[in-house]
Amino acid sequence: MDSAQQYDLLITGGKIVTMDTERRIIDNGNLAISGNKIQEIFSAGELPSSYTARKTINADGKVIIPGLINAHSHIAMTLFRGLVEDLILQKWLERVWKYEFSVLDKDSVRAGSQLAFAEMIRGGVTCVHDMYWHYMAVIDLAEEIGFRLISGPPITSLGDPDFDEMIGTARKVLEQIKDYHFVHSIVQAQSTYTTTPEMMHKVYEFKGEYGVPFTTHASENQNEVDIVREQYGKTPIELLESYKLLDSGTILAHCVKLQDHEIDLLSEGSTNVVHCPESNLKLGSGIARIADMIEAGVNVCIGTDGVASNNDLDLLGEIRTAALLQKGYYENPEVFTTMQAMEMATISGAKAYGLDQTLGSLEPAKRADLVIIDFDKSHLTPCHDIYAHLVYSVNKADVDTVLIDGKIHMKDGELTTLDEEAIKAEVRAIGERFK
């Protein structure tokens, strides 16, 4: 006879899309959570009758997926939603920087980030990368509400900082946040043309010293490639290679304008790429050759980028765009699969930031970051292929319940940890400053 076992939470009856190494889907499964971890996953009929739980969620008619990972963003840019439109990247950046320097402070960044967390929970995102001003306000907020955040000090010549002071602050922050529960520390640079060689050498040192990943924007559009080539005689990818920064602990956002030898360099270095298709389209930057990169063995994940160039934080929408774009770009529907689209938003995002031992799939001992999607909808009927539905038919309004670290942040479509009305009111008041 089975001995009794009590879990904190049992999710029963749903289809579990594990994204584990075998990419198993468990029909009518039971997922047991204790504390902040997945304890066990049982197939139908496997759950012993003596096993109980303090709380149960009935997921009958629903699909359970790993929490989505938004691998590149600037989350407080929710404040700039719809503010700067119809401009090329460099002109767009100049306008955005002007607003950022005149409007932002740590309180407004905190408010914009709260709104972003609410929007992302509603969209099934449980972990996000953030690169932004007043980043400590975001780091403290994430730790406070229990949202998984990848962030850390920026190394940049933007704003003309004192070099020694910036490096001293970065060192202090990396020490301070290394024991945070929800924050995974990284070191970051805005781009190769806004970070001096001296600063990039410091980034290289930090990577070794603190064992943290590094991220930057790279080869986002042709203009950036031209600027960097004029300044250094190299493309952004070649320049990063000269800094010895192309390795498995580096995550490059965009990589739209790559030549074949640059894809080889990324592959040889096991460097990770974050695809941001909607931002690339909106800023007219182009379409990244994701299928070629994956074919070459590059780990590619996906991000929304900031809301000012998207204009939302909807990762489900982003994978749909990504899948459609690759097929259209190559004029071949076979180059990119629904499975690859789901991998980008889950396990590949975790791998990019060195978090695949704890995040990115639903498996025993991993963190209980998961999303329950209601499939009892007209637009999801019938269901011949779950992956096809997840990529092409599900939308964020179908997200029913969201857990991060074993804690329920949304249940039956209602946020449980954030006061959405208060957050919207605060952000609307900040919006008045732009007038």
Ligand SMILES: [Zn+2]
């Ligand atoms: Zn970006």
